[in-house]
Amino acid sequence: MIAHADAARVVVYGREGCHLCEIAEAQVAEICRETGDSWLRVDIDGDEDLRSRFTEQVPVTFVDGAQHDFWRVDPARLRRALARRRRRVT
DSSP, X not given: OOTTTTSSSEEEEEOTTXXXXXXXXXXXXXXXXXXXXXXXXXXXXXXXXXXXHHTTTOSEEEETTEEEEESSOOHHHHHHHHHHHHHHHO
């Protein structure tokens, strides 16, 4: 189990100073604001395991505890994943 994976519906693993991470976080924040879903940013540099696992892939996006994307966020794909998961839960 990845640390923090259950803390929010969407988790973005990234690092400080990463421009792709900043873009991904802004996209995730906007989409989650639209959908009402929770999201969390996790700095991989604060955890040795996460840093060794994701160092070349950041940002890495998880949805409902499962890896969804890395390097970039596809807004339409993220919206579909959030809608699909929500229907199954309710």
